[in-house]
Amino acid sequence: MLAIICGVLASGALQAETIAVNQLGYFPTGDKHAYIMSSNIKTVALHSLETGKDVLELDVVDTTTLPDERSLGKIKFSDFSQPGWYQLTNGDFQSVPFLIASDAYRDLNQRLVHALYLQRSGVAVNDTSTGMRRPESHMADGLIFRSDSFHKQGAFLDVTGGWYDAGDFGKYVATTTITVARLLEAYRQSPTLYSSGDTMPAVLQEAVYGLDWLLKMQREDGAVYRKVSGSKWPAKIGPWQDLQTRYIYGVSSPETGKFAGVMAFASRILAPYDAQLARQYLKASIHAANYLELQPEQYIDWQAGDDSGSGPYVKNKIDIEDSLETDADDRLWAFAELYITTGQSKYLDLFKQNYDPKWIDIFEWKNPALMGVWHLILEEQGEFRDTLAKDLQVVADRYVAQAKSSPFQIANQRFIWGSNKMTAEAGILVAWSDFANADKANRTTVQAQIDYLLGANAFDMSFVTQSGTYAVRNLHHLYQIGTGVSLPGFMVGGPNELAQAGVAPKNMGMLSYVDSNKSYAVNEFAIDYNASLIGLLAVHKAYFN
Template identity: 35%
Template sequence: MLAGSVQTRHDLLQGAQILVNQVGYHPATPKQAVLALAPGTAAGIRPGWTPTLQIVRADDGQVVWEGTMAGPSEDRLVSGDTLYRADFTSLTAPGRYVAQVVGGPRSPEFAIGPVYRDVLYAAARSYYLQRCGVAIDDPITGVSHALDHHEDGYVLVDDPFYRAGTRLEATGGWHDAGDYGKYVTTTAVTAAQLLKAYELYPQAFADGQLHLPESGNGVPDILDEVRWGLEWLFRMQRPDGAVYHKLAGLRWPGMIRPEQDVQRRYVYRITTQDTAKAAAAWAMAARIFAPFDAAFARKALAAAEQAWRFLAASGPILDYPAEDNSGSGPYDDRDDADDRFWAAVELWVVTGRAEYHDYIARMARTGLPAYAPVSWVNPAALGYFDYVTLGQKGDPAIRARLVQRILEGARSVFQTYEQSGYGVPILAGSFHWGSNKEALAKGMLLLFAHHLEPRPEYERAALAQLDYVLGVNPLAKSYVTGLGSNPPRNPHHRLVKASGVMVPGLLVGGPNDHPQTKAIRPHMGPRGYADVTDSYETNEPAIDYNAPLVFVAAHFASL
C-alpha cells in the first residue's frame, strides 16, 4: 500500500521540480529548497497536502535532514507557479547533497561549504579570459586565442586633435560581451563595481589568486584585472581630457575567433557621459590603488582631474549618430547628470577639494540624480554610497538626504522581492534586456542599505539573487557558464562558438519579455529565455552583467 501511495504521489508530481542553488550554500547562510509546479500541473494535488523534503548525502544516500515543506503559495505576480518551500538552514555540515521530495522529484547535487568563493573566483576570473589585445593560452580552462586586435584603433571622424584615419594606440581592455567591441561606458562602470567589491570585501579576495599573468606581484589579483580595463580607458582619453565613446569595427564580426576579426576598428566620438564615468572610475582607482602602486594611483587621479576640467568647461555632449552603430552597440545614454554627480563625489572623496563638493551641493539644491540599481545608464548609486560612507567632512544635510534615498531604495526593492515567489525583485512584464544583471544590481542596493543599517532580511534578499541566477528559478537554470548542473551551454559568444571551448564564469542576460530573435516568444516573464547561440537578447554575457555578480558573491564569500 505504501509503495502504491508513493507512486500515486509521484504521478501527481510529474513535471514538478525541486529547485536549489546548484552551486550550493555557505554553512552560515540561509538555505531553502523550492518545490515548483508550473501552472496547470498542481490540479491533482489534494487540498492540505504537505510534501516532505529530505536532504540526503550525495555519496551514500543517507538522509541527514527531513522536514515538512511550507505551502502551497501561488506566485501570481511573476510565474503563476505553485510553490512549496523548506528551510534547511540548520544543516551546516560541509559536503555534497541532494534534496528530494518523498515520492517526488530530486534536485541537482549541490554543496555546503565555502561555495561563494567558487562563484566569486569564476565570475572575477572571466575578465582575464575576456582580455583584448593579447594572446590567451589558459591551462586552467583551455580557453585560448592568438594575439588579437593589435592595431586598435583609428579615429573615425575629424576632431580638434586628430584627423579621421589617424591611428591611436588603444589596444587592451576587455571584449565587452559576446562581440569584440570595447566600450568606455561599460568598462568604467564595470571597473568601478569591481573596485568597490574589493574595497568593501578585501578578505573575500585574500585567500585565492585568480591565476593571472600578474599574480604574485604584491597587488591583489582583482586590482590587477581592473587595471587592465583602466589602462585602456587612459588610451581612450583625448589630450583635452575628453574620453571617446567606444572602439569597434564598422561591421559586426561573424562567429569567429578574435584574431580572425581583422577589419579596421575605429575610435568613435567623445561624449560627456563617457568622460564623467571614466573620471569617476579613475578617481576610485586613485584611492584604492594608493597602498599598492602609488605611481598608478597618481596617474589615475591626473586623468580623472583632466577629465573633470573638460566637463567643467563643457555642456552635455551626447551625440550618437545611427551610422556609428552598424557594427557595435550604441550604449546611448542621453543624460550625463548622474555621471557628473558620481565623478564629483569620487573626486571630492579622494582630494577633499571644495570645487567638487560645491558641484555636489549645487546638484543637491537643483535636483539629485535618481537613485537606481547601478548600470551603465545610471551609476549614481555608487556616488550616493561613497559620499555617505567615505565623505566624513561632507554636509550633514546632504548626507541625510542621500541616506534617506539609499534606505528608501532598499525598501522598494525588498517590497518587490517579497511579492515574488522566487525572490527575484522583478515582476511580470518587467523582464527586460539583462534581467539577471538587474536582479543582482538590486541585490547590491540591498547590501548598500545593509552596510548603513544592518538588517538580516536585506542580506537574505540579496542572497536570494545569487540563488535565483544559480538555479532557483522557473527554468531550474544556472545562468552562469560553467557553474551548476544546468548552465548555459550555447551562449551568444563568438569565441565560445568558434573555438568550441566554454569561457566559464560568464553571467548571461537572462529572461526577456521583448525578444529580438525568434528564439523565444514575447511576454513569457521568467520563462522567456533560450539557451541557443542566436538568442543574443537572453543568452549573451557582458562585462557589466558580471560586475554585480562579483559584488554580491564577494559579500557572501567574505563570511
C-alpha cells in the first residue's frame, strides 16, 4: 500500500495536505461543505478576499481516512450567506478562492452545453469563444455495414450530423438519446437557467441537433440503427482529416426503445417552439413503438467485427449490468413518454406489464427506465403513482446512505468507467425522490455531488476542463491531442478501479485516477457525461425555485 501511495503522490496527482472546496462556489442560501486533508489542523478561517479580513472561525469535524490513509476532515459553513469571494485558511495553508453567489454555476452551465456544439459532426464549427475553426467533417456518412431486410451491404444512407460521442469520432444512438433527454429535462426542470426570450434557448437548439440526426438513424420499419463509425480507430487528428469509410451498424431494440422515449419527450418540450417539428418527432416515436410491439424480445444485430473501430454499447467485458440482457428498461421509458404525450391508455398498460422496481436506478444508456418513471410520477395521481414514488425512494435512500458513509459524501460508490457521470446521476435520482415527496431533506447530498465533481475531492481538482483554479488539463480527446485546440467545459470520466489504459492506479477506489491524456479509461470526455452534470445543476437549481 505504501508504495502505491508514494507513487500516486509523486505523480503530482495528489497533494499530501490540502483544503478542497467546490472551486466554482456555492449558493448564498445553499449547503456549503469543504474538506481538509490534514491530521494537524483543527480549525480554519473563512477569509474574505474583498475585505481582507477573516469572517468566521470554523472547526474541522467528522474526521475519517481516505483509501491512501490520509486523514480527511469536514468544514461546514452553510449558515454563512454573504455573497463574495472567499478562501479557507490556516496561516499559509489555504484553499483556492471560491465564490458565494446565486449564479455561481451560470457560466459553467453555458460551457457544458456549448461543449456539445464543439462536438458537432457534419457542419463547419466557427467558435468565437474558443477560437475553434474547423471545416465540415464526415460528410459521406455512411454505408450499411451488413445487409438487412431493407438495405444491402454498402448501400448509402445520409446519416450526417449528430455529435461525436467522445474523444474519437463515433456517433451512437445509445448516448445521443440519453444526452438529448438530459438537455430536455434540464430545461423542463429549471427553464430560468436557459431563458432567452421568445427564441429557442441554446440548450434546446442543441437538443434539436441531436434529434435531427437520430431521425436519420430510423429504418423504414421503425427500427433504429445503433451507430456510425469507421472500421478502424482514428488517429490523433482533427475530424475532417479522418477520411476512412464510415459505416452504419445494425438495428437494435434497446436503441429503438430509447429512440421512442426521447422522441415522445421531445415532442412535448419542443411543441411551443415548433409544432410541426414536434409532430414529426411524435410520429417517429410511434413508428418505433410499433416496431417494438412486433419484436417482443430483445434483438440486437451485432457481430464481433462491428466494434473494430468503435465502442460496442452492448453487454461486454466492461459493461456487465443485468439491464443489458433485456430491453425491458428501454421499453419502460418509451411507453411512459408515449402515454404522457398521446394520452393513449395502451401505453400505460404496456408500461405496467413491463414494470419491475428493479429497473429503477440511475438514468444512463445501460438503463434509461428512470426518466419514464420520473415523468409518470410528475403526471399521474393515485396509487400507481405513489408506488412509483416509494420505489424511487428506496433507491434514493440507498444512495443517500452511501453518501453519508463516504469521504466527500459521494453517493455513487461504483468507481468504474464513467464514474463521474454516475455520481452526477445519483445526485439527480436523490433530488427527484425529494421532489416526488415534496421534500428538500437530501439537498445536502445533491450539493455534495456537485462539490465532488468541481473540486471537493482527493485531487483538489475540478473534473471539468477550464472550470476552476485547478481543473483537469490533459483531456483524452484525439482532436485536442492532435492540434492543441481549446476545449472548455468538458467533463471527464473520473476514477476507474479497473484503469483499463494501464496509466491510472488500479483498485484504489476514488483514487484510481490520473490527469493524463494517455488514460482514456479515466480522462476521456463523453457527451452523456456533460449531460449528466447539466442535469445535476438543473435539479440543484430547482431546490431554490
